[in-house]
Each structure stands twice: as structure tokens, then as C-alpha cells.
Amino acid sequence: MRFLSQPVxxxxxxxxxLVPNRSDVGSRLDVDLTTKDGSGATIxxxxxxxxxxxxxxxxxxxARRGGMAVLPQDIPVDVVAEVISWVKSRDLVxxxxxxxxxTDTTGHALSLLPKRAHGAIxxxxxxxxxxxxxxxxxxxxxxxxxxxxxxxxxxxxxxxAGTDPERxxxxxxxxxxxxxxxxxxxxxxxxxxTRTGALRATLYQPALDRRGRLRIAAALGVNGDxxxxxKLLLDAGADLLVxxxxxxxxxxxxxxxxxxxxxxxxxxxxxxNVVTAAGVADLVAAGADIVKVGVGxxxxxxxxxxxxxxxxxxxxxxxCAAQARRLGRHVWADGGVRYPRDVALALAAGASxxxxxxxxxxxxxxxxxxxxxxxxxxxxxxxxxxxxxxVRLRAAADSPFERARKExxxxxxxxxxxxxxxxxxxxxxxxxxxxxxxxxxxxYAGAESIEGLHERAVVGIQSAAGYAEGMPLPxxx
Numbered sequence: 001m002r003f004l005s006q007p008v009x010x011x012x013x014x015x016x017x018l019v020p021n022r023s024d025v026g027s028r029l030d031v032d033l034t035t036k037d038g039s040g041a042t043i044x045x046x047x048x049x050x051x052x053x054x055x056x057x058x059x060x061x062x063a064r065r066g067g068m069a070v071l072p073q074d075i076p077v078d079v080v081a082e083v084i085s086w087v088k089s090r091d092l093v094x095x096x097x098x099x100x101x102x103t104d105t106t107g108h109a110l111s112l113l114p115k116r117a118h119g120a121i122x123x124x125x126x127x128x129x130x131x132x133x134x135x136x137x138x139x140x141x142x143x144x145x146x147x148x149x150x151x152x153x154x155x156x157x158x159x160x161a162g163t164d165p166e167r168x169x170x171x172x173x174x175x176x177x178x179x180x181x182x183x184x185x186x187x188x189x190x191x192x193x194t195r196t197g198a199l200r201a202t203l204y205q206p207a208l209d210r211r212g213r214l215r216i217a218a219a220l221g222v223n224g225d226x227x228x229x230x231k232l233l234l235d236a237g238a239d240l241l242v243x244x245x246x247x248x249x250x251x252x253x254x255x256x257x258x259x260x261x262x263x264x265x266x267x268x269x270x271x272x273n274v275v276t277a278a279g280v281a282d283l284v285a286a287g288a289d290i291v292k293v294g295v296g297x298x299x300x301x302x303x304x305x306x307x308x309x310x311x312x313x314x315x316x317x318x319x320c321a322a323q324a325r326r327l328g329r330h331v332w333a334d335g336g337v338r339y340p341r342d343v344a345l346a347l348a349a350g351a352s353x354x355x356x357x358x359x360x361x362x363x364x365x366x367x368x369x370x371x372x373x374x375x376x377x378x379x380x381x382x383x384x385x386x387x388x389x390x391v392r393l394r395a396a397a398d399s400p401f402e403r404a405r406k407e408x409x410x411x412x413x414x415x416x417x418x419x420x421x422x423x424x425x426x427x428x429x430x431x432x433x434x435x436x437x438x439x440x441x442x443x444y445a446g447a448e449s450i451e452g453l454h455e456r457a458v459v460g461i462q463s464a465a466g467y468a469e470g471m472p473l474p475x476x477x
Contacts, residue, residue, distance in 0.1 A: 001318070001348055004460040010315035012297075013342040014467050019458040023446035028439035029203075032449045033066070037290055037330035037352035038268045039240060040215050042066035042205040043435055044347060044450055046332060048357035049073065049219040049242060050300075052382040055367035056083045057115065058360065058427060060090045063214035065204040065431050070242050070355075073219040077229060080218055081236035088213040088237060093165055093201045094182045094191030097122045102131060102149030106139040109148060113139075114370040114378065117363070117426025118194050122181045123152045128188035130158060130181040158183045161190055165201035168193055200428060204435075215239040217270070222256040230260045234267060242270040243288075246295070246303065249279035254286045261287030273334055275316040277323035284327045291329065292355065293320040297336030299358035300382060300416060314349055321350025321454075340437030347438070347450050348457035358382050362418030363427040370420075378425075379417040 004019060025031065033043045047054045047062050047069035059069035071080050090096060098112050098121045109121050113136050123132040132152030142151055157180040159168050172180060172195045182191035207215040217240035218233045220226060230241055241264065243257050248271060257271050271283045272292025280291045294317075296303040296310025304310040313336040324331045333346035334355040346354045360366060361382035368380035421429070447453040 001350065001454055001457040001459060004458060007315075007461055010312040011461065012312040013314050013336060013338075013345045014464075015312070015461060016314055016345060016459050017462050017466070017470070018344065018348060018441060018445060019460055020444040021446040021456055021458060023443055025443040025446060025448055028436070028443045030448060031439045031442040033435060033438060034205075034450075035352045036451060037332075039068060039207075039217075039290070039353065040209065041068050041207045041353060043431070044343070044351075044353040044438075045431065045434060046070060046217075046353050046355045047360055048298075048334065048355045049217075049244060050357045050361070050382070051075075052368050052380070053357050053361050053366050055365075056086055057096075057365040058363075058367070059083070059087045059216050060096065060214065061365050061427055062431070063087065063207045063216060064090070064092060065200065065428060066207050067431065068207050068215050068217055068240070070217040070219050070240075071238075073221045073244060077232045077236070080233065080238075084216055084218070084237045087216050088209075090214055091161075091182075091191055092206045092208075092212075092214070093198075094159075094161070094193040095197060097181065097189055097192040099124050099189060100134070100148055101125075102147060102152070104148050105144060106134075106142055106146045106148065106151060107144030109134050110136065110139050110144070114364055114420075114425075117365070117428065118179055118192060118197070120179045120192060120194075121148075122189050122192060123148050124189050130156065130183065130189045132156060133179065133181065156180065158187075159193055161185075165198045169195055169198040169202075172198065196428075200432075204431075209239055217242055219244045220260075221245060222252045226256040227259040227263045230263045234264050238267075240268045240270060242292070244272065244292070246273065248272040248274045248292065249276070249282060254282060257283060257286040257288060270332065272332075274320065275311040277319050280320045280323040280329075280331065281327065284324065284329050289329060290352070291320060291324055291331045292334045293317050293331045293351070294334035294336065294355075298334075299338070301335065314345060317346055317349040317351050325350060340434045341441075343434050344438050344441035344453070345459075348441075348445075348453050348459060350454050352450070358416070358418060360427055360430065362420050363430065364420070364425050365427045366418075371417075373417070377419055378422070379419045382416050382418045 035041045035044050043066035045067035049070035049072045051072045054069045121134045122130050132154045134152045138151045157177045159180045159182050179194045181189045184190050218238040219242040220229045222245045268289045270290040271288040275295050297313040317333045321331045330352040332353045333351035343354045442453050445456045447456045
């Protein structure tokens with residue numbers, strides 16, 4: 001990567017832009033988005049280890065499209081083990097179905113429908129075979145105690161498990177069906193597939209472990225029995241370990257990282273967060289394969305306003321990635337991503353992947369409950385992992401006195417509304433936007449891969465007016 005003109009101060013993603021180069025990339029679909037950092041991801045997107053973002057539905061969906069989720073450190077290990085086992089048992093093509101019985105009510109259905117972006121519930125009989133499909137439209141205008149057997153669509157198409165995605169798309173398209181239950185050899189419902197889902201299965205490559213199962217990572221902190229927890233997470237099947245603390249350049253992190261490295265020399269270990277070359281060097285020396293970069297850029301983080309500590313993210317990633325590259329390691333850009341352009345810029349600066357948190361909180365797949373505001377807009381609540389709310393969850397086993405002491409010193413937002421886009425409410429919709437923007441960015445730069453983007457990127461510095469000029473207008477002027 002090179003600058004058009006050398007910067008005189010540190011830069012955020014909004015401060016910079018990519019300059020187009022002469023390109024021989026014939027199609028953006030020819031661009032290879034596979035990361036080379038050993039994580040096993042086939043797109044450079046990692047779901048941040050935030051309680052309001054990374055859960056089982058998120059992990060399943062993102063891994064199926066080539067990314068990976070990191071389960072938060074606050075979750076009890078036995079729960080983490082159950083989630084990992086569940087995710088690794090999921091199908092690589094069709095989605096996990098939401099199922100109810102004909103005697104269940106429309107009120108029950110309406111409470112479940114926002115859990116998946118496909119917007120459908122399969123109604124099954126006692127034998128597990130599908131007898132109908134219910135959508136929100138079927139439940140609208142009827143009493144919430146109406147049984148689903150009275151409102152479901154009984155005329156449905158089913159797809160045999162293992163149907164080729166292109167064939168499934170054609171069958172759905174020709175039959176004018178948007179969604180269909182997937183059934184096993186005995187006719188029992190084992191999944192659900194939409195036309196868009198079948199199409200995506202031909203465009204994305206799942207992130208898989210050596211046994212062909214979906215990949216998932218887990219986080220742990222730097223306090224307590226760190227090597228003991230690391231072993232439990234590895235025994236549970238975690239594909240990566242993320243040793244995580246807000247200030248990663250400290251002795252406690254170095255000690256924790258060394259102890260985890262001793263437990264598992266084979267599994268990739270991620271550690272952070274830092275924003276300097278010195279921080280990267282110390283964590284790599286302690287055993288990190290990947291270093292997380294970012295202090296204060298996250299949407300839920302108040303660190304910079306509380307402490308003045310941090311660094312503009314583009315410059316932090318640029319310096320840290322250069323140091324990691326010299327040491328034969330990699331960095332993940334953690335935080336500050338709000339648009340697909342930011343992902344492209346982080347990768348141009350040298351990151352191998354980008355961690356996304358709050359942006360994904362406002363999707364159907366995030367763990368939070370759905371709410372509706374006074375104007376009828378749907379939203380979910382997000383919160384920072386250093387906020388009083390997160391500290392309260394993390395310190396549940398402490399005495400009330402100790403919890404109260406810790407909650408006094410929060411550095412994060414405890415409640416923020418993340419609105420769902422009613423037209424594109426799923427995390428897969430966001431992945432489509434991110435990968436489409438990234439592929440086009442690579443094509444503009446004349447790069448056929450993420451590595452090529454970093455090598456060929458030409459970056460300019462812009463004013464606030466320059467950034468505003470690039471924003472689309474919602475209406476005429």
C-alpha cells in the first residue's frame with residue numbers, strides 16, 4: 001500500500017479513500033477473498049466476541065458463508081461447549097428450521113419469526129414431517145390465540161436433503177416458491193432453504209474444520225485459571241482461541257498468552273487489543289499468531305472519551321500490520337467498521353480480517369430479543385463489553401459488594417438501539433454488501449486477492465467534505 005501524499009497525523013477510515021488503478025480483473029467474482037492467516041475463514045469477516053452479537057445462530061450463519069464468530073468470554077464453559085457442538089452439527093447448505101406444531105398459536109409464531117431472516121416457520125406433525133409453512137403475513141389480522149393449523153399454507157414444496165444448491169434454486173424458482181422445508185429420507189423436516197440461500201451456497205465457501213464441520217472460535221480473558229479454561233475450550237472443539245482484554249499490551253496478557261500457548265501449540269491463538277508496533281512485537285513473542293488491533297473505535301466503546309487513550313483505527317492497523325508482516329504473523333482490525341468501504345480500507349492497510357460487532361447486532365441472527373419502538377421500527381439492544389451491564393454479567397459470581405465496585409468504573413454504553421433494516425434484516429444481507437463492496441474494491445485496485453489489495457492499494461487523504469461527497473443522497477436536492 002502507498003499513499004498519494006504522506007499523512008501528517010493519524011487517520012481514521014473516514015479520512016482516507018482508495019484510488020482506482022489500471023486493472024486486468026475481468027469480474028469481481030474472480031476475486032479470492034480467502035484469508036491467509038490460518039483461521040480457516042474464506043471471507044475476511046470475524047464476528048466480535050460481544051454478548052449482544054455472537055451466539056449460536058450468528059455463528060452458524062456466518063460460518064456457512066465463510067466467516068467466523070468468536071463466542072464471548074462471559075459465557076460459562078459448559079454453555080460454550082453446547083453451542084460449539086450445536087454449530088458443528090449444522091448443515092453446510094440449508095438453514096436450521098424454526099418449527100412449531102399445528103396446535104401452536106400465531107402469537108407463538110410471531111415471537112419466533114424474527115429469530116431468522118428467512119421469515120418462515122415450518123409446521124410439523126407429531127412424526128416430524130412438515131404439514132405447512134407459516135409467515136408473518138399468515139399471522140397478520142388474526143387473533144394471537146389462533147392455531148397455526150388454521151392459517152398455515154399447506155400447499156408447499158419440499159426439498160430432499162442433499163439437493164444440489166443450483167438445482168434447489170431452479171426448483172424453487174420454477175415452482176414460484178420463496179422457501180421450502182428440507183426433508184430427510186423418511187420425510188422428516190431437517191432444515192429450510194430459500195431461493196436466496198440456495199444462490200448464496202453457490203457464491204460462498206463455508207469455513208470448515210478438518211472434519212468438514214463449521215468453524216467457531218471462543219474467547220477467554222487474562223484473569224483466573226487461564227490455561228485451565230483454554231484446555232476446556234479446546235476440549236469443547238473451539239477452532240481458535242482469542243485471548244482478549246481491552247489493554248492487550250500489559251504483563252498480564254503476556255503471561256496469559258504464554259500459558260495458553262503451552263496448552264495448545266497447534267491451534268491458532270489470537271490476542272489483543274493493541275495499537276502499536278511494540279504491542280504487536282510483544283504479543284507475537286509471547287505466542288500470538290494473530291493480533292487484534294483497536295482501542296476505542298467501537299460503536300459501544302467510550303474509552304477514548306473517558307480516558308483519552310486509543311488511536312485512529314486506519315493508522316493503527318497500518319502500523320501494526322506492517323510489524324506483524326515483518327514477524328511472519330497477522331492482524332485483525334477490531335472496531336470502527338460501519339460501511340463496506342471500511343472493510344476494504346482495513347484490508348488495504350494490511351489486516352487479514354476485520355472484526356465486526358455493533359453493525360451485526362441489529363440483525364435477526366444476533367442473540368438479543370426484538371423490540372418495537374413508538375414508530376413501529378424493529379430494533380435490538382446492544383452494549384459494550386466494558387459497560388456496567390457487561391461487567392454485571394461477567395461478575396455474576398462475585399459478592400454484591402464486589403459487583404458494585406466494578407460497575408462504578410465502566411467504559412462502554414450499556415444500552416443502544418440497533419435498528420433492523422426491514423428490507424435486509426439478516427446478517428447474510430450485510431455479508432452480501434460487504435463482500436460485494438470488497439470484491440469491487442479489489443477489482444478497482446487491480447487485485448485478485450486480499451494480499452493483492454494490500455500490495456496494490458493507493459490511498460489518498462480527504463477532508464470531511466470529501467467524505468461527505470461520497471455519501472449517497474436519500475432524495476433529490
